[in-house]
Amino acid sequence: MTQAESILVIGAGIAGMKASLMLAGPARKVYLVERLPIIGGKTIKNEESFPNMECSTCMVAPIQQAVLQNPHIETLTYSAVESIEGSAGDFSVSVRIKARYVSLEACIGCGMCFEVCPVTLPNEWEESLIEKKAIYVPCSGSLPNVPVIDSERCLKLNGTEECNLCVESCAFEAINLEDEDRLLELKVGALILATGSETFDLSALPGLGYGALPGVYSPMEFERLFASNGPTMGEITLRGSGAVPDRVAIVHCAGREEQGYCSGICCMYSFKFVRFLKHKLPDVQVFNIHSDVCVPGKNYEDFFRSVNGGDTEMLFTSSIADVHVSGTDSGLRVAYPDGGGVTADLEVDMVILAAAIIPAPLTARLAELAGVELDDSGFIRTSLDGSGSMETSRAGIFTAGTVEGPKDIQSTVIQAESAAGQVAFLMSSMADLTERDPSGKSVKS
């Protein structure tokens, strides 16, 4: 197989996985590079996805399995792209496969090694709401279900002591503490960047109390709090006290003003949180403090209506920027200007902040490596010609999903399918790729 028939997809979330599955086949090989030790992306952090309230794992796991079992996809987990040279049809990419210390072939995921590991550290994948061992899988249900060792914290690897407990515990001789990083040089014809996004850093909004007040949660923290494979096994209990919340306020648009755009999905995930709360705590009172309700498209208004009125009280504020959360003796107070501009107070014991979707911290670095332009918000720029093309400013490099801007799962999948189509088209017409027209198509000679 020549480079013209190989493709590199960066990021194994739903966009990267879908694009890989569409492109992989007897005539085309796909390299799928993922920074984390597991594939699946952000979607698998959500127990249920709006608007169907479908089990996300049930939706994504078959896609993950299909990727891992596809003979035409080489999935490189715990790996990072280090350089991208060349041009459309002829890229050279170097990928660092970080030392995992556990064999993907030999390990069966029995978990004996983490039982014996003496080191505990925060589990960032679980928003640090729980700890993990120095040898770990991020969550139960991880795919591939093979742990990785944090080399900086492992006592043997960081030189603290001659601990060998995990190696001794493994019946499969799958752990090799001598493992080293490997560099892989790939020749590919095209790339798809699908590295996803992050949520707004809420500590930048001190008035909302995140970080200072334990009862104030980020959306991802709340997703994991609800997840049955999460830190509390799905019990919604308050950080610190362990009490069950009686009154919860969801504050919309956290970070919208700072970012300068509406992310378009936060209203929907906020209403999903209402469902989560009422599902597990039927007597809980939920308030949504909002300005504009943004539920675009044929699927979302129904969902909004299903929670509005019965399950939550919608409280309009004339200025989200002036919402203030403070601690009280018994819980939290949310002060907000109401429709008439008069400050209203709400006493609650839990606050969830609907944070904006922002570029992932590594997006700028990736754009630099790939030599592609970012837009004014820091997302990867596409459709420079306004045609809906998923090609970036550099020919042969495409993008899909939230690395291109905030969006829901449906739009993410649509972009992945678009990008896959454009790559397939490019591959089939590679021979006469001499001139390009603005629509991103090769010009036929």
Added chain:
Amino acid sequence: MSETGTGKTEMTARVGVYLCECGPNIAGKIDLDKVMADILSESDRYRNVELVIRRYGFLCSGPGKQYLEDEIKENGLTHLVVAACSPRDHDSTFMGVCARTDLNPYLYRIVNIREQCSWVITDPEEATERAATYIRGSISRVLRQSSLFEKPLEINPDAVVIGGGAAGMEAALALSSDLRRVFLVEKSASLGGGCGITMPQEKAVIEDPNVDIYLETQMSSVIGFLGNFEIGLKSADGKDEEITAGAIILAIGSDYSDPQESGRISFSESDEVHILAEAERTLEAAGDLKLRDGTMPETIAVVHCVGREEQGYCSGVCCSSSLKLAAAIRRLSPETAVTSVYRDLCLPGADGENVLRMARESGVELIRTKGTSLSGMELDLEKMDGTSEKRSFDMIIPAAAIVPAADTVSLAEMLRIPLDEHGFFKEAHRMTDPAGTTTEGVFIAGTAHGPMSVMSSMRFARACAGQVLTRLVPGERIVPEVKVTEILEAYCTGCGNCLDVCVYGAIYADTDRGISVVNEAVCRGCGNCFASCPSGALRTRHFTNEQIFREVDEALR
């Protein structure tokens, strides 16, 4: 590895039963030797069957797969049962091993004695007994399985695009090449669709030698499946033509709701009320918006969200269109006062924010209300502070909702695809297959799918194109599902129950013979029809009653 011998010798079927130890994961809990001995001790229960029962360390490992392959060949196995882990992990692994031998992969069965036994049952004795039960059931079942064979089909890579708007043209351009023709079928006399503006793709589509454009033409019939459709076209002057293609992309666009559907909006023909799409077209064509008497309006109100309540969804694009129009009017006629009346501003993304800024900077007055009523030319505004205000305007522009095009119903019937609760074409899966439909090879682009922006329409179009480009590769063949349903003609009474429940449109009535017939290339083996058949005439291959009942009998024995 250990071996406990074989059963009788004069038999015809040779069933291999291989137990995977999975290190301590299975062998640490389940007494595999006891399982093997128990099953062998009853082997005379199976007539004309020879059992080969063995255990192995890791069957999924490289040496394990080779071992299994050698065992199948050396023992001349006619059936294979692998007792190991979840089929999710290794069903395909062991089917792959079978494929390297003469053993048909559909004469093999995996039994999950790890996730469903050793990992979840605490008592080793119970786990051992349960494992033996599951394996006995599978032996019973595998003996009733039949060989199935994949039948690759030649494909036609060409595509038919129905609708010549932004989505249809974009799909056509994304697909057309010297390797693939595109038939672009448009009902009206010109391309461009409902956008109200000249689309930049129009020239490229017309000049593209690989796009055949059919104007004033509609699809009149369709039969076939992914890779092989026969499509009848009928032109306005009555001419019929038949074309063949591998895929159909529905890009028929949408309509606007009637503002007066809402009980809060009433006006008469003579009132200066013009829906947003009309006003956009007039402004684009004439450069200004005049009243019917030819004078310029002094005040214009654009009313957002008209029809949202009745339709049950937010169209998601009207806020942006409304504010763009309001700003454009201000720019072209600065003496006209323009007011935008809204409930929520739905302006996702940086583009949305730019539109809002542009509207503010151009001096558009923005009024948020809890609700708005229109009577003639007078708006009744229910303000957020609880007060209300009545205001009259020279011109009122309601932003009507995007609703399904009139042709949606008839096309859905012709293609046997369902509609969603709002009357748009229903996608195969809202999230993981949003451009597909339940009929493989039929895709949905643009506002035929639901309200969306022009940019999203073009992205949907490119996603449809992506499906076609990656699935219908010129020169390659496709392999339809083999675990499909068959009809035992002798039992079929032609009642038609199965036709009604088939979501894939795979069953049709053979009226001459008075029976139903399954199109195996379209069937996906879901089993709906099987459950609906009152006379037991349907059988889903690999999931027959006989197979399931014998497995259950053994498990309950």
